[in-house]
Amino acid sequence: MRVTVDGDTALVESRSRLDATIYGARRVWPIASTAQLRRIDGRWVIARSASTTF
Numbered sequence: 001m002r003v004t005v006d007g008d009t010a011l012v013e014s015r016s017r018l019d020a021t022i023y024g025a026r027r028v029w030p031i032a033s034t035a036q037l038r039r040i041d042g043r044w045v046i047a048r049s050a051s052t053t054f
Contacts, residue, residue: 012037
């Protein structure tokens with residue numbers, strides 16, 4: 001996991017493996033996720049989030 005903070009914005013990037021059954025087929029899926037956060041009134045709030053396979 002990597003976290004980059006720049007003032008009142010932050011970016012969280014991670015990679016993981018997800019064990020899931022999709023359409024009857026079980027597989028371990030490699031997942032890359034990113035989340036953009038904003039600090040509003042002192043609290044971190046997720047502004048955008050996305051995940052993809054890699």
